[in-house]
Amino acid sequence: xKATKTCFxxxxxxxxxxxxxxxxxxxVTGKVLDENENPLAKxxxxxxxxxxxxxxxxxxxFSIKVPAGKAFALVxxxxxxxxxQRNFFLNDDEQERIVLRLERGGKELQEVTVTDNRIRTExxxxxxxxxxxxxxxxxxxxxxxxxxxxxxxxxxxSSQYSVRGGNYDENLIxxxxxxxxxxxxxxxxxxxxxxFINAEMVRNLTFYNGGFQSxxxxxxxxxxxxxxxxxxxxxxxxxxxxxxxxxxxxxxxRNEKVSFVVGARNRSNQNLLxxxxxxxxxxxxSNDVQGYITWQPNTKWLFEAMGNYSRTQFKLxxxxxxxxxxxxxxxxxxxxxxxxxxAGAERDRYSTAMAGIATTYQxxxxxxxxxxxxxxxxxxxxxxxIQGAYLFGERDFDRSRTTFGLIVNPLGAGxxxxxxxxxxxxxxxxxxxxxxLSKDKHFIQWGHSLERQSISDKLNEWELTDSAGYTxxxxxxxxxxxxxxxxxxxxxxxxxxGYVQDNIILNDSLNMTLQVxxxxxYNTLNNEVLxxxxxxxxxxxxxxxxxxxxxxxxxxxxxxxxxxxxxxxxTVNESVKAQKSWQVVAGIDYNFKGWGNRPFKLQAEAYYxxxxxxxxxxxxxxxxxxxxxxxxKAYATGIEARxxxxxxxxxxxxxxxxxxxxxxxLDNDQWYNYKLDSxxxxxxxxxxxxxxxxxxxxxxxxxxxxxxxxxxxxxxFKFSMNFLYGTNLxxxxxxxxxxxxxxxxxxYIRVDFGxxxxxxxxxxxKRRSRNPFREFNNIWASLEIFxxxxxxxxxxxxxxxxxxxxxxxxxxxxxxRLINFKIVARW
Numbered sequence: 001x002k003a004t005k006t007c008f009x010x011x012x013x014x015x016x017x018x019x020x021x022x023x024x025x026x027x028v029t030g031k032v033l034d035e036n037e038n039p040l041a042k043x044x045x046x047x048x049x050x051x052x053x054x055x056x057x058x059x060x061x062f063s064i065k066v067p068a069g070k071a072f073a074l075v076x077x078x079x080x081x082x083x084x085q086r087n088f089f090l091n092d093d094e095q096e097r098i099v100l101r102l103e104r105g106g107k108e109l110q111e112v113t114v115t116d117n118r119i120r121t122e123x124x125x126x127x128x129x130x131x132x133x134x135x136x137x138x139x140x141x142x143x144x145x146x147x148x149x150x151x152x153x154x155x156x157x158s159s160q161y162s163v164r165g166g167n168y169d170e171n172l173i174x175x176x177x178x179x180x181x182x183x184x185x186x187x188x189x190x191x192x193x194x195x196f197i198n199a200e201m202v203r204n205l206t207f208y209n210g211g212f213q214s215x216x217x218x219x220x221x222x223x224x225x226x227x228x229x230x231x232x233x234x235x236x237x238x239x240x241x242x243x244x245x246x247x248x249x250x251x252x253x254r255n256e257k258v259s260f261v262v263g264a265r266n267r268s269n270q271n272l273l274x275x276x277x278x279x280x281x282x283x284x285x286s287n288d289v290q291g292y293i294t295w296q297p298n299t300k301w302l303f304e305a306m307g308n309y310s311r312t313q314f315k316l317x318x319x320x321x322x323x324x325x326x327x328x329x330x331x332x333x334x335x336x337x338x339x340x341x342x343a344g345a346e347r348d349r350y351s352t353a354m355a356g357i358a359t360t361y362q363x364x365x366x367x368x369x370x371x372x373x374x375x376x377x378x379x380x381x382x383x384x385x386i387q388g389a390y391l392f393g394e395r396d397f398d399r400s401r402t403t404f405g406l407i408v409n410p411l412g413a414g415x416x417x418x419x420x421x422x423x424x425x426x427x428x429x430x431x432x433x434x435x436x437l438s439k440d441k442h443f444i445q446w447g448h449s450l451e452r453q454s455i456s457d458k459l460n461e462w463e464l465t466d467s468a469g470y471t472x473x474x475x476x477x478x479x480x481x482x483x484x485x486x487x488x489x490x491x492x493x494x495x496x497x498g499y500v501q502d503n504i505i506l507n508d509s510l511n512m513t514l515q516v517x518x519x520x521x522y523n524t525l526n527n528e529v530l531x532x533x534x535x536x537x538x539x540x541x542x543x544x545x546x547x548x549x550x551x552x553x554x555x556x557x558x559x560x561x562x563x564x565x566x567x568x569x570x571t572v573n574e575s576v577k578a579q580k581s582w583q584v585v586a587g588i589d590y591n592f593k594g595w596g597n598r599p600f601k602l603q604a605e606a607y608y609x610x611x612x613x614x615x616x617x618x619x620x621x622x623x624x625x626x627x628x629x630x631x632x633k634a635y636a637t638g639i640e641a642r643x644x645x646x647x648x649x650x651x652x653x654x655x656x657x658x659x660x661x662x663x664x665x666l667d668n669d670q671w672y673n674y675k676l677d678s679x680x681x682x683x684x685x686x687x688x689x690x691x692x693x694x695x696x697x698x699x700x701x702x703x704x705x706x707x708x709x710x711x712x713x714x715x716x717f718k719f720s721m722n723f724l725y726g727t728n729l730x731x732x733x734x735x736x737x738x739x740x741x742x743x744x745x746x747x748y749i750r751v752d753f754g755x756x757x758x759x760x761x762x763x764x765x766k767r768r769s770r771n772p773f774r775e776f777n778n779i780w781a782s783l784e785i786f787x788x789x790x791x792x793x794x795x796x797x798x799x800x801x802x803x804x805x806x807x808x809x810x811x812x813x814x815x816x817r818l819i820n821f822k823i824v825a826r827w
Contacts, residue, residue: 193286
């Protein structure tokens with residue numbers, strides 16, 4: 001009897017579940033017509049994200065079962081007609097009937113990118129999609145945000161990046177063949193503002209992280225080559241977010257002989273900085289306007305003009321700072337805290353202006369000649385006078401006590417005052433000629449530049465520290481400042497540089513190419529002549545696999561500019577020679593299909609850089625401080641692998657992994673190698689007579705990832721992720737060779753999410769004439785979550801002495817979890 005009841009209940013439950021499952025569906029029926037109201041037969045009707053569906057009959061009718069209780073989309077496809085997508089949300093057993101009219105015009109592709117296959121034969125070259133710079137969820141955003149995925153980075157407030165062991169000063173940036181610069185006095189990422197590159201104006205983006213050709217300039221690490229748009233029709237975009245706002249226009253005349261693209265931006269990091277450890281009134285403001293115009297009267301002549309003006313102001317009235325560092329040792333466990341009460345203010349202003357014109361003449365199909373003139377001016381003012389009183393000690397984190405959050409066991413106290421009135425004006429004028437000649441299996445390129453640079457610099461800085469009742473350094477007979485920098489420099493010098501290179505096709509069937517070139521450089525500052533031979537080789541073996549082997553070797557020397565000349569005490573060493581490097585790179589570029597026959601690209605490279613006449617430096621936040629002398633040698637070696645592809649169909653993603661070691665050896669130097677406990681107190685020391693130590697950019701493992709996805713039922717709802725990981729970095733005590741590598745910055749971990757939704761699609765013809773959004777192609781809204789895991793990343797250290805004169809290190813943290821909202825409209 002019990003068995004019968006159990007069987008009956010089981011059958012009842014089964015029948016109920018089947019009935020319930022059957023109700024979880026709906027039906028869409030309808031008719032598909034052409035532009036003349038004629039029925040279309042054999043139109044494909046599928047649910048987005050699925051491979052099977054139905055087709056219309058001879059009368060254009062269709063009927064399809066669809067899921068109920070959730071959002072889905074139907075996609076209608078027919079030869080020579082545009083694809084059509086319709087979105088639905090139906091209840092159980094609901095029937096929806098529609099009439100659909102398809103438009104002629106062929107299938108619209110989401111994105112078409114035509115690239116020159118020769119980029120695959122160039123070592124360390126990456127051609128990136130600039131549209132991804134607009135989708136990347138990143139606090140710094142833009143093109144530099146993309147570059148950071150492939151390079152070392154540990155500051156989301158800065159557009160600076162480090163490539164293969166080099167610092168940011170070792171990178172070249174070109175926009176339409178004009179070299180661009182950035183401010184030099186900036187100390188912290190929060191002062192930077194906008195980068196030069198306007199991502200909305202970019203047409204092509206190529207990045208070389210080593211082994212680049214002779215035609216690029218005299219730096220040791222990387223080249224970022226940007227090409228702005230040459231539009232064929234009128235359009236534009238506007239965007240508003242909590243961090244940045246922008247307006248861009250582009251267009252061309254009817255005969256397409258004249259084209260233009262112009263953009264204006266404004267950025268304020270106030271929302272980011274409001275969460276900083278130092279509380280106060282932050283007023284950061286950065287804005288710029290730039291334009292690029294072309295005129296092509298005929299097929300032989302092309303005239304270009306480019307201009308940019310940017311201004312950044314940073315105002316800060318600090319009030320209070322509360323910092324904490326947890327420390328553990330076998331003898332002591334504590335949460336050390338530092339409370340600082342401020343008075344005073346900081347006022348910084350940075351402005352850059354750039355103007356350039358270019359003329360290209362192509363008398364024959366195989367011959368091209370180009371002349372360029374440009375002017376760049378950089379004016380910077382840095383003013384601050386800030387006083388602070390601090391209390392350092394053990395912080396109470398017991399919520400049951402009235403002293404929660406306060407310092408209950410003082411270890412040190414004091415006051416300080418930081419003062420600066422710094423002025424810098426850099427002016428650069430450049431005249432360049434470039435040419436190329438293609439003949440048989442040779443592609444010869446040449447160029448020559450003459451440049452005038454003037455630097456007017458005035459530094460006036462001092463610091464006063466009063467700890468436990470006496471000033472440091474202590475002198476009972478006089479009041480002595482902790483640090484004083486007073487200097488003035490006015491320099492005018494000339495540079496001349498150029499190159500000749502030949503790209504030779506050795507074997508057509510194997511796509512075997514050889515590029516041989518030489519670059520030369522001379523400057524009147526130190527009268528040094530540099531000759532830099534460079535060679536590249538590439539080959540694509542016969543076979544089914546689409547793989548290219550490529551290698552490069554050569555000299556990459558870097559003449560000194562402003563910062564390399566400046567010593568820690570502010571004096572200028574005009575005899576500094578160029579930093580010199582010899583580099584070897586070898587790797588592969590492999591295109592293949594995978595993961596459902598989707599396109600993928602794998603790039604892998606190994607490299608070695610041998611460097612001499614190195615000018616040692618320290619990195620404090622984003623400020624690079626050089627020793628002002630060629631007093632070291634160094635090396636960098638490592639391997640990198642990058643995978644590009646569609647982890648999700650029609651959504652490009654990539655991942656990058658790098659392993660690196662970079663070391664330096666200071667000349668005639670000795671220092672104490674300290675063993676520190678977890679409080680960073682020295683417990684033992686050994687006198688070291690020189691040797692190889694970590695450089696400030698020495699990061700063993702770097703991992704970066706950009707991932708995109710969308711709802712399987714609707715591509716108009718997208719998700720993107722930016723992931724960065726880097727192992728620890730050494731931190732040097734500024735202006736001290738003796739205490740290099742004294743501290744370590746913890747690993748950098750950063751995860752940013754972006755969620756976007758299409759508010760208005762591109763079907764203009766379906767909008768009414770009075771619709772205010774009739775002329776817009778699309779409108780997107782996005783929500784970005786920065787630092788999703790709320791990681792307290794460290795950028796630098798603040799050194800504090802206690803009553804016994806022992807030095808403690810308190811980490812300066814970067815931004816916590818934050819939210820940004822953005823709306824983008826394009827027409």
